[in-house]
Amino acid sequence: MQTSVVKRKLAEGKPVLVPKVCYHDPHIVEMLGLLGFDCVWLCNEYRAIAPGTLEHLVRAARASGMECLIRGGMDGFDDLPRFLAAGANGMMLPHVASADHARRAVERIKFPPLGKRELENINADAAFGLMPLEEYLQAANDETLVVAQVEDMEAIEQADEIAQVDGIDVLFVGTGDLALTLGVPGQHKHARVVQAIRRVVQACRSHGRVCGAPALDPDHCRCLIDEGVRYFTDGSDWRLLLQGFRDVKQRFGDVGLTFRPERIRP
Numbered sequence: 001m002q003t004s005v006v007k008r009k010l011a012e013g014k015p016v017l018v019p020k021v022c023y024h025d026p027h028i029v030e031m032l033g034l035l036g037f038d039c040v041w042l043c044n045e046y047r048a049i050a051p052g053t054l055e056h057l058v059r060a061a062r063a064s065g066m067e068c069l070i071r072g073g074m075d076g077f078d079d080l081p082r083f084l085a086a087g088a089n090g091m092m093l094p095h096v097a098s099a100d101h102a103r104r105a106v107e108r109i110k111f112p113p114l115g116k117r118e119l120e121n122i123n124a125d126a127a128f129g130l131m132p133l134e135e136y137l138q139a140a141n142d143e144t145l146v147v148a149q150v151e152d153m154e155a156i157e158q159a160d161e162i163a164q165v166d167g168i169d170v171l172f173v174g175t176g177d178l179a180l181t182l183g184v185p186g187q188h189k190h191a192r193v194v195q196a197i198r199r200v201v202q203a204c205r206s207h208g209r210v211c212g213a214p215a216l217d218p219d220h221c222r223c224l225i226d227e228g229v230r231y232f233t234d235g236s237d238w239r240l241l242l243q244g245f246r247d248v249k250q251r252f253g254d255v256g257l258t259f260r261p262e263r264i265r266p
Contacts, residue, residue, distance in 0.1 A: 001125055001139040004089060005038045006067055007169065010210045015225055016262045018069065019216065019235035024053050028059035028237050032062020041069040041233065044079070045094050051082075058124070068144060081117055087124035090145030092172070095152070099161040102148050106167035109146055111137050115168055134178045145169050147212065147231070151177040156196045159203040170231045171204055172212035173197050188216055194227075201228035 009016050018039045021028050024047075032040050042049065042057055049057070054070075061068035071092035072084045076190040080091055093105045121135075122129040127138045144248030146167055150156055159240040163171055173196060175188040184190045197213055205228065212231030215221035221232055249259050 004143045022238040026056045029060040033066030045075040077108045085123035096148040102165040152181045159200045163203040163207040163209045170210045179259045
């Protein structure tokens, strides 16, 4: 099990950027690792990833020296040990609304005495049984990153309690869903969203955790760093492909080439 660069940087107060891979192609994951990203995250909440494909994606990250986080379903606690056994370096927990929710998730992620994860040390995370047992158990508890997503005001109001749960490393403010529940959909920079982030930053500071949030652009990232945020997500393959091909159309359109209009519906 590799030592977590992400956890080390966060412990040193350094910011970390974690891009997302939407398309289930191991080549994209490996490319990100070769480019030098510390970590990538995969979503198994909205688009279920076939187990074999998931293993290939995680293996591609491992082969390129990059860490990999997986976001599971809201109540899919039984999936968490499986993802970790496949070699994932950490878990993203969506819509954590209470300390009890966070605590139950940690129990499935961490081995005793921190949690109640069952022992199975013949999988990728234990070098297929090659790691000495005590070393594996210690590394699994120490190096696994746990990101609790707080995505509505109920969770924001309980951020202090959630931040006190042993085993939680990052409280990640999901500004998309938060803005939606606040009645300002799409307005990630709205004053009420910013105030919620500040509240979570304070809870994290009080209990030795790290606050995370999406970074919309470098200027937005700089502002969030000033607020105390250190864990960031941005840069999905979907967004970059969309922007890139639109840029191609624009550049070649400038020299007289024509294209069909975008189709909003299939």
